[in-house]
Amino acid sequence: MKNAENIIVGISIGDLNGIGGEIVLKTFEDNRFLDFCTPVIFASTKTMGFLKTHFKSGIYFNNINNLEQLAIGKVNVFNCWNEPVKIEFGKEDPKIGEYAIKSLQAATKALKNNAIDVLVTAPINKHNIQSETFNFPGHTDYLARELEGESLMFMVNDTLRVGLLTDHVPVKDIVNHISEELIIKKINTVYKSLKKDFRIRRPKIAVLGINPHTGDNGVIGNEDDAVLRPTLKKLIEDGKLVYGPYAADSFFGSNNYKNFDAIIASYHDQGLIPFKTLSFGQGVNYTAGLSKVRTSPDHGTAYEIAGQGKADENSFKEAIFTAIKIFRNRLEYKHITSNRLKKAPKKI
Incomplete structure (x- = not known):
């Protein structure tokens, strides 16, 4: 049975012109989160550095290029791209939609490969993510294709x-x-x-x-x-x-x-x-x-307040708590059902 003490939480960054980056920063400025989970933000060092400066965050990032470099108990940033990204808060931008998809695809791949335990997705704009290679109404439909069930x-x-x-x-x-x-x-x-x-x-x-x-x-x-x-x-x-x-x-x-x-x-x-x-x-x-655990907050990109430091991170925090709770419940359920099968009398 996997150790459920410190869960590795993958985070897709969502629409960078929305409030996703802000609620992620605000959440992990509370170091108590690192006592029971290890976050991996799928974005880039440059992008998260810009957000950190803009929102005057004191958060420290452990920057990694592969998931074997992940540091338990640190806020990890996995580099999905290296080029600078032009962030214009509150603006719907198809280019920003492309980065949201890059983050989601990298995080989903990590989830499928068991490199992370759960996935928490920051809000996307369902319109600007559409392309010839990505044609889904949202996270749920994409993950239904990628994950069993x-x-x-x-x-x-x-x-x-x-x-x-x-x-x-x-x-x-x-x-x-x-x-x-x-x-x-x-x-x-x-x-x-x-x-x-x-x-x-x-x-x-x-x-x-x-x-x-x-x-x-x-x-x-x-x-x-x-x-x-x-x-x-x-x-x-x-x-x-x-x-x-x-x-x-x-x-x-x-x-x-x-x-x-x-x-x-x-x-x-x-x-x-x-x-x-x-x-x-x-x-x-x-x-x-x-087959895997995915949660997200109950709101959207909130362009009208993006970049202003007004976003409420509580739903995102609840999404992390819920993902961890469900992951642990699944481990326990698997353990209990496995023991029942072992104890069941064999048919002659």
């Missing part, structure tokens, strides 16, 4: 976990994406994650309806009756504690969400608006269902 956007904090049936899908196309196969796949992913990543032995999951008032018996759409309810019935017959569909408009306001270990929303805004309203600045975006 069924990916799912899982917004989490200490008391609330919200997963999505569909994520970056236009509203007009949502119902065309929701099928029995998709519902079963996503709920099974959440169920496994709750057990393995969050150490919940018997998860209770609530599912929100697709239509207003879950269709009102077909008056406002029939997808809830035709697709969602029959599929949930199959999952219940399979032994899972799955409840719903619930009308989304009153579910959070009535505090009903507190009765469940996770909530599955049918589409992006149905789940993320209440989540961010209840926990903005403390929430974490976790990509559940992958």
Whole structure:
């Protein structure tokens, strides 16, 4: 069993014209982080030096060109490029998008090769990262291709976990994406994650309806009756504690969400608006269902305040805490299940 005392945390730097660099610096200016994790920032010595000077940070970097040079208990910067980068805070720039992708690709490669234990991603601009060689709506879709498993956007904090049936899908196309196969796949992913990543032995999951008032018996759409309810019935017959569909408009306001270990929303805004309203600045975006652990803060590039020293690093800190906690939970889960298999009586 791997030593879980000091976790190696890989960090992709995100959009350099946004607040990513600032929240990374602010986080690791607190030396207490180095007692339980070793950060590796995938960027460059020159770039991080510019950010350090701009934000008047007293942080010390250990600069490395390969991951064998990594120093435990230090803030490491892995050089993904050597040329100077023109940073213009608050500006959307395709060239800056290219550096965000270089950082993400290098960090993902390190994660796949077990050179780092977990990945925490600073915010990117989904528009300026697009190119002929990189055509993904965001981190989640890219990592789903690179890492094994069924990916799912899982917004989490200490008391609330919200997963999505569909994520970056236009509203007009949502119902065309929701099928029995998709519902079963996503709920099974959440169920496994709750057990393995969050150490919940018997998860209770609530599912929100697709239509207003879950269709009102077909008056406002029939997808809830035709697709969602029959599929949930199959999952219940399979032994899972799955409840719903619930009308989304009153579910959070009535505090009903507190009765469940996770909530599955049918589409992006149905789940993320209440989540961010209840926990903005403390929430974490976790990509559940992958073979590796990846988290990110619950906000974007925040161009409007970039470079001004106003960014709040708390969500990024929570993303690091959550990644480490899940990594340790996975180690423990693997250890427990391995021991159970060893003790199980052999079939004759």
